[in-house]
Amino acid sequence: MPNILEDIVVTETANSAYLSERSGSVTRTSAPILSTPYSVGVVNQPLLQDSLSYRLEDVAQFVSGVQASSADSGFNTDLRIRGFTTGGSAYLDGVLDNQRFQVRDLALIERVDILKGHSSVLYGSGSPGGTVNYVTKKPQARVAHQLSFATGSYDFNRLVADSTGPLNADKTLLYRVIATGQLSNSFMENVTNDRATIAPSLTWLYAEGGVLNLGFEYGYQNQPYRFDNVYTQNRVVFDQSYVDPRARSDRHYWRFSTALDQQLSKTWSLHFASHYFHVERDDVLLGFFTFVTPTTVSGYYRDIHDHYDQYSLRGEVHGEFEALGKHHWISGVERNDANDRLHSRRRIGGFTLNVFNPDFNHPLPSATRLDTGFKQVEYGFYSNDQVDLNDYWHVSGGLRYSLFDNDSSRNDVSTNLNQQGAMTYSGGVSFTPLPDLAGYYGYSQSFQANTATDHNLQVLPAKQGELHEVGVKTQWLDKRLGINAAVYRLQQSNLPGRDPVDPDYSVAIGKIHSHGFEFESVGQITQRLQLLANYSWIEAKFGGGTALKGNTFRSTPKHSSSAWAMYELPLALPGRLHLGGGLTYVGRRFGDDANSFKVPGYVRTDLSAHYQIDKLDFRIKVENLFDKRYVSSSIYDDTVIQGNRLLFQFLASIRFD
Numbered sequence: 208m209p210n211i212l213e214d215i216v217v218t219e220t221a222n223s224a225y226l227s228e229r230s231g232s233v234t235r236t237s238a239p240i241l242s243t244p245y246s247v248g249v250v251n252q253p254l255l256q257d258s259l260s261y262r263l264e265d266v267a268q269f270v271s272g273v274q275a276s277s278a279d280s281g282f283n284t285d286l287r288i289r290g291f292t293t294g295g296s297a298y299l300d301g302v303l304d305n306q307r308f309q310v311r312d313l314a315l316i317e318r319v320d321i322l323k324g325h326s327s328v329l330y331g332s333g334s335p336g337g338t339v340n341y342v343t344k345k346p347q348a349r350v351a352h353q354l355s356f357a358t359g360s361y362d363f364n365r366l367v368a369d370s371t372g373p374l375n376a377d378k379t380l381l382y383r384v385i386a387t388g389q390l391s392n393s394f395m396e397n398v399t400n401d402r403a404t405i406a407p408s409l410t411w412l413y414a415e416g417g418v419l420n421l422g423f424e425y426g427y428q429n430q431p432y433r434f435d436n437v438y439t440q441n442r443v444v445f446d447q448s449y450v451d452p453r454a455r456s457d458r459h460y461w462r463f464s465t466a467l468d469q470q471l472s473k474t475w476s477l478h479f480a481s482h483y484f485h486v487e488r489d490d491v492l493l494g495f496f497t498f499v500t501p502t503t504v505s506g507y508y509r510d511i512h513d514h515y516d517q518y519s520l521r522g523e524v525h526g527e528f529e530a531l532g533k534h535h536w537i538s539g540v541e542r543n544d545a546n547d548r549l550h551s552r553r554r555i556g557g558f559t560l561n562v563f564n565p566d567f568n569h570p571l572p573s574a575t576r577l578d579t580g581f582k583q584v585e586y587g588f589y590s591n592d593q594v595d596l597n598d599y600w601h602v603s604g605g606l607r608y609s610l611f612d613n614d615s616s617r618n619d620v621s622t623n624l625n626q627q628g629a630m631t632y633s634g635g636v637s638f639t640p641l642p643d644l645a646g647y648y649g650y651s652q653s654f655q656a657n658t659a660t661d662h663n664l665q666v667l668p669a670k671q672g673e674l675h676e677v678g679v680k681t682q683w684l685d686k687r688l689g690i691n692a693a694v695y696r697l698q699q700s701n702l703p704g705r706d707p708v709d710p711d712y713s714v715a716i717g718k719i720h721s722h723g724f725e726f727e728s729v730g731q732i733t734q735r736l737q738l739l740a741n742y743s744w745i746e747a748k749f750g751g752g753t754a755l756k757g758n759t760f761r762s763t764p765k766h767s768s769s770a771w772a773m774y775e776l777p778l779a780l781p782g783r784l785h786l787g788g789g790l791t792y793v794g795r796r797f798g799d800d801a802n803s804f805k806v807p808g809y810v811r812t813d814l815s816a817h818y819q820i821d822k823l824d825f826r827i828k829v830e831n832l833f834d835k836r837y838v839s840s841s842i843y844d845d846t847v848i849q850g851n852r853l854l855f856q857f858l859a860s861i862r863f864d
Contacts, residue, residue, distance in 0.1 A: 214308075223687045224253035225732035225739055230320050235301060235329060236535045238593060241680050242601050244635025246323040246693050246725065248273070254739070257773055257787070259357070259828040259856055261313055261365075263297070264839075266546045268769040268791045270321050271725040271741035275839045277848055280433040281398070282308045287840070288323055288723040290747035290763040291672075294655075295360040298330065298340040300466065301384040305484040305545050309460050310428060312404045314387045317344045321812075323725075324674040325649040327631040328605035331541055331587045335653040335672025335699045336721075337621070345420065346381035347371045347412040355824075355860030361500030363391040363856060372618075372636070381410040394852040396448040397685055399456075401429040412512035416470025424462040431456045434494035437562050437846040438804050439501050444562055445836040445849055449504070451493035451567045458488040461844075469826055474527040478539075486515040493571075496555050497845050504556035504845065508572050512550040518544040532596040537605075541587040546580075572576040580616040581658065585609060591633070604634040611656040611669070611857070614863065627669045629654040650675055652698070662712045672699035688730030697721040704800065716843065718750035719760055735775040737787075742768040749800070758802045762841045764794035773815065782820030787812045788829075798841035806847065809837035822862040830854040 227249035230240055240247055248270030250260075260266050263284040266276035276285035276292045286293050295312070297304045313319075315848065321342045325333040351373035356572070357365040371383040382408045391400040408422040431454040436443050466480040490511045495504035524537035557572025581748035591605030611627040635649035655673035678693030698720045703713040723745035732738050743769075773787035794810040814829040839850035844848050 223729070223737065225251065225612070225737050226687065226689050227251050227318070228686070229555055230302070235523070235591075236536055236593065237633075238535065239680065241609045241643075242595075242637045242639055243644045243792065244601075244603060244647035244752065245326070245651070245694075245807055246678060246691065248317055248321040248323065248727070250321070251318040253737075255313060255316070255318070256826070257785075257817060258771070258789075258813075259400060259815070259826060259858060263313075264308055264311075266319055267743075268789065269739060271727045271769065272323060272723065272743040272745060272767075273321060274764070274767065274793065275848075275850075276762070276841050277435075277840050277846065279308065279659055280435050280454055280846075281310075281400075281430050282432060282847075283308075284310050286321070286339060287335075288321065288334070288336035289695065289723060290719070290760050291334045291697065291699065293334050293336065293339055298338065298599075299482060300343055300480065300483050301340060302463070302464075302480045302521050303331070303517075303519040304341065304482070305460065305462065305486065306517060306545060307484070307486045307513075307547065308458065308488065309426070309484075309486070310402075310430070310572055311341060312426065314369075314386055314401065315343055315404065315406050315424070317342045319503045321845075324649065324651050324697070325653045326605070326633045326743040327609065327629075328589050328591055328607040328633045328651070329537075329652045331543070331607070331609055332585060332611070332654060332655045333653055335674055335697050336728055342371070343408075343422070344371075344383060344385065346383040346408055348373055348378045348381055348843070350596075350864060352863040353860055354863075355745075355858055357856055357858040359592055359828075359856030361392040361853050363389075365389040365391070367860075379412040381412075383408045383410075394446070395433060395450065395849075397450040397452045397454065398431055398448065399429055400657060401427075403427045416476075417438075418468045420464070420466040422462070422464035424460070425431060425465075426460040428458045428460070429456050430490045432490065432494065434507075436840070436847045436849050437504070438806070438847050439498070439562055442651060443806060443838060443847055444837075444847075444851075447562070447565070449494045449562075449565055452522065453491065453567075454493040455489075455491045457490070458486070461485040468587075476525045478483070478523045478525060481521070483513070483518045484517040484519075486513070489512045495560050495845070499559060502562055504859075505556050506560065506569075506572065507555055508557065508574055508579075509551050509553040510574065511549060512549065513549045513551075515545070515547045517546075520541070532594045535595075536590070537592075538590040539588075540559055541585075541589070543583075543585040545583045547582075551577050551579075566607055578616075578618050580614075580621075583612040584612045585656065591647060591780075595688050599639055599665040601637040601639070602639075603636070605632070607631050613656065615660055622667075623666070627656055630671065642685065645680045646678070647680070648675075648677050660712060660716060662709055664716065667703050667713060668701045668714045670699055670701045670703075672697065684730065684732070687730065688732065690726075690728045692724070692726045694722075694724050696720070697789075717755060719747060720750055721745060721747040721760070721763075735777065737773045738770075739772070740768075740770040742766075758800060759797050761797055761800050764796040764833075766792070766794040769790045773817070782818060785815075785817040787815045789815075793837075796841075798838075798847060799843045804844060806838040806841050809835055809850075811835055811837065811850070822864070824860045824862075826858040826859075826860075828854075828856045830856075 276287040323337040374380040406424040496507035552574035552576040554572040589607035593603040631652040633651040639648040655670040676695040706712040748756040771789035812832040834853035
């Protein structure tokens with residue numbers, strides 16, 4: 208029977224706090240992760256709380272084959288999955304999230320699902336590496352209120368309030384309100400990270416088998432474009448900021464969401480969901496553009512006023528029926544509409560900066576008009592079926608037709624771009640000879656319309672990807688411990704790269720192939736010990752059609768691994784005390800696609816402590832204990848992202864039930 212109430216369930220975990228047995232993000236059904244023919248990483252609420260994660264990049268260490276990416280120098284959030292960047296694209300409750308420079312606050316999020324190997328059948332346009340889906344916190348029928356305050360390094364102060372419960376006696380109308388406020392600086396000078404969010408939501412159980420969810424979100428963010436660091440003279444220039452103190456950032460976000468789930472019978476149901484996003488931002492980017500000499504970079508100034516609207520709609524019918532096995536059927540239609548109007552004045556040059564000792568004592572340069580616009584509409588029509596042939600064999604398959612229409616403009620000159628369309632497929636088989644053992648093969652295609660344009664304002668050809676994956680999933684210790692392993696091969700064509708003549712535009716740079724091996728173990732080892740460990744081996748290289756053939760894809764380590772553990776001390780104290788932490792290893796990797804330089808690998812050490820007594824919680828996190836200078840990601844020699852310096856944070860929270 209389809210579970211139309213799944214969205215209002217906070218989380219579905221096994222006996223282990225860290226191990227999740229189900230994730231609706233994989234198939235949009237209640238099928239167990241064990242029997243689905245794809246790899247999925249679930250970073251659930253206990254893990255988010257223990258690690259004090261505040262943004263998407265913080266959770267990368269918990270999933271094999273996943274690395275933090277460039278994230279548009281702080282303007283966005285981004286992951287590199289199996290060598291492929293998500294490009295900032297993510298989903299919110301299964302519907303396309305805001306695609307315009309929003310760093311989603313994890314205080315609103317119940318869990319983060321990372322489906323490795325994007326399937327365009329269910330999710331439409333996306334990177335072949337994987338799909339990120341945020342599952343939001345929903346109203347609950349039980350009254351609960353929580354207030355927390357965190358403080359830490361670099362003037363970090365953060366307040367979060369969360370209140371939920373019923374609004375009527377029969378508990379058919381539920382509410383939740385989450386509000387956050389944050390003031391923070393950074394180890395990089397002139398880079399703030401201030402934000403505020405308020406997100407009220409309602410759940411109406413309007414009839415038996417019927418649920419309506421309504422959500423609103425307003426967010427404000429102030430984090431100037433970081434410009435990041437550089438590589439020159441055979442080394443990374445760490446601990447240097449190229450952000451002019453006159454740079455500014457003023458970004459406002461609005462979201463209206465609806466979700467309607469209606470049971471038609473015991474086996475059939477309807478599901479509708481939508482998001483509307485509006486973004487207004489006023490940003491002054493004032494830093495550098497690219498190298499002039501090995502010790503000098505040219506200046507960059509851009510004053511931006513941007514307005515963005517996005518409508519995302521999805522309607523599905525779910526059903527179960529018997530025909531040579533038990534079918535879990537989904538058919539749906541999807542529409543995503545994005546419209547961006549950006550007005551700016553820009554100047555490349557006009558001043559220079561010394562990379563070792565930048566001097567910002569210069570007048571603002573004169574600038575010329577650079578207005579751009581972009582419209583994109585995507586339609587998707589899809590069907591997917593998962594069939595339980597018997598207790599041991601499970602097969603799945605689906606297809607989708609996607610259609611894209613794009614228009615762009617520059618300084619009042621409009622270009623009507625060619626319509627792009629594609630048919631994509633997915634399929635897989637899973638064999639479960641034992642209740643706690645599954646072997647599987649999965650195949651999926653991805654289709655991603657290029658929003659990047661060349662110097663003639665022509666959109667680059669659509670990116671197309673393909674995945675083959677074989678793996679084993681197991682559960683041990685009475686389902687408290689999950690151990691999984693997989694090998695895979697991915698490829699994608701028509702990747703965009705920076706135009707060497709004008710880096711504000713792009714060129715297609717050919718194909719890339721990625722293959723690798725992943726191992727993950729997560730769960731409860733003993734009554735007191737929670738453990739997560741993973742390892743990934745990746746080899747990602749460019750194929751034919753480009754001068755980069757044979758080169759390794761940038762910022763993709765061949766070897767990476769992490770471990771995280773929390774242990775409850777058997778002390779005769781009131782309350783409960785947990786101590787733990789983690790190690791993250793990332794190997795040496797190339798810093799750009801030309802393979803002109805390498806950035807060093809690193810091992811980062813983190814510590815964590817949690818003390819709970821009655822309704823009080825106290826948490827401590829120490830990130831990068833030994834203050835290691837390291838590169839978290841890199842794109843070019845003038846775009847090298849330094850990871851956090853030594854970071855200390857303390858959080859205190861109280862619950863009112």
